[in-house]
Amino acid sequence: MIRSRRELHIASSLLLTLQSMPENRYRLPLFPLPIVLLPGAVMPLHVFEQRYREMVADVLKTDRNFGLIFHDWDEQGPFLGEEGRVGCLAEIQQHEELEDGRFILIVRGVGRFAIDEELDQKSLYFEAIVTDYEDASAMRGEEMEFRRGESIQLLDELLDLLPDRPDHLHELSVRSELSYSLAQAIQMEFPWHQRLLEIQDEGSRLERIDQVLRAMIRRGGT
Structure with missing residues (x-):
């Protein structure tokens, strides 16, 4: 049962989206952060800013999805949802609402999206x-x-150089999008991960990762 104007607005917006857009084009709340979520990755988020508390409360009433998009507020200034910007669709898998209204989330990357147009707020x-x-x-x-x-x-060559070899990385060979799993296993800066997210070819993503792995092997695993 819809109890408030806000819930009515959410339900009406969702219905309009479903009726007027093709399946692969949809309305999405955006959460700009100076981090990158990759498809298949699981990440904790602490949501404390009021507008994003509101966003989380809204998406929990619908499909539990929002768009996490890389944005460095210090380097890039105010966020602009320009056409073509690429982000990762985040699905809320677990959530806890604290007494003061903050949220602790566990989200999983479930796909990529590109912005067509930013909506009036x-x-x-x-x-x-x-x-x-x-x-x-x-x-x-x-x-x-x-x-x-x-x-x-x-x-494998890189792991042989490390004193403690993570056994779980053997499972990477059976995953369909190996590049994203490998990217989680190596320590790189977020702009590098964002560029990887934007590449539209698995072979090219793997080549970019291989360049990093070869460099780390040459340095003895660092």
């Missing part, structure tokens, strides 16, 4: 019309397995 937080951001090309079958095998071999 009728709420405190940012919203945009976005489309799914898919790979433009893909290697298939044996070619992809060979390419992924090269990256796994480089990772």
